[in-house]
Amino acid sequence: MSDTCAIYSCDIPSERPWSGVLRKGQTLRIIDSEGQQAVDALLYCADDPAERYSSQDTLRVQGSAYVELGTRLISNKGRVMARVTADTCGRHDTSAGCCSCESNAVRFGEATKYQHACRENFIIELSKHGLTKRDIVSNLNFFMNVPIDPSGNFTVVDGLSAPGNHVDVTADMDVLFVISNCPQVNNPCNGFNPTPIRVVISDAPGM
Numbered sequence: 001m002s003d004t005c006a007i008y009s010c011d012i013p014s015e016r017p018w019s020g021v022l023r024k025g026q027t028l029r030i031i032d033s034e035g036q037q038a039v040d041a042l043l044y045c046a047d048d049p050a051e052r053y054s055s056q057d058t059l060r061v062q063g064s065a066y067v068e069l070g071t072r073l074i075s076n077k078g079r080v081m082a083r084v085t086a087d088t089c090g091r092h093d094t095s096a097g098c099c100s101c102e103s104n105a106v107r108f109g110e111a112t113k114y115q116h117a118c119r120e121n122f123i124i125e126l127s128k129h130g131l132t133k134r135d136i137v138s139n140l141n142f143f144m145n146v147p148i149d150p151s152g153n154f155t156v157v158d159g160l161s162a163p164g165n166h167v168d169v170t171a172d173m174d175v176l177f178v179i180s181n182c183p184q185v186n187n188p189c190n191g192f193n194p195t196p197i198r199v200v201i202s203d204a205p206g207m
């Protein structure tokens with residue numbers, strides 16, 4: 001995707017949410033501007049938000065634990081919503097879920113309960129589209145590194161993405177794309193320092 005075919009771009013400040021509708025055939029490029037920044041994401045069918053991203057079906061269909069180049073993002077109705085068409089990072093997660101005030105309190109102590117979290121970002125952004133926290137499902141974590149060891153254990157470790165790394169997602173249907181630029185500071189998913197990201201929408205299919 002060259003800059004000349006971009007029809008929309010936006011810098012998302014650290015810790016903030018974003019949403020937009022991606023029309024069928026359009027490509028969303030997510031750029032990790034400064035590196036090591038997890039980008040939590042949810043997808044909904046724009047015409048019927050009851051159809052939405054399913055991490056379980058995505059993993060089952062591809063038979064692999066990670067999201068990477070070529071991954072088809074599958075809905076809860078078994079349809080392809082979008083696919084990863086470019087990736088300069090190489091490691092994305094859809095197993096570890098998003099952070100919340102409640103999970104922060106359990107994992108990192110009561111003192112972290114009032115820190116801003118992805119779940120709150122999702123609630124804020126979904127409210128713009130008539131959706132609520134009941135519509136939050138297991139999500140994608142672009143640029144988040146969650147290696148699974150041979151015994152099946154996994155944990156969030158240092159991100160692999162370098163400044164300027166990007167991932168392209170090309171839509172197979174009209175998709176409402178909701179992002180939380182993760183505010184987490186208690187584990188290494190954001191290098192303990194949340195930073196801005198950039199999104200670019202293009203009419204061109206991914207490369």
Ligand SMILES: [Zn+2]
Binds near residue numbers: 040098099117118182
């Ligand atoms: Zn988060």
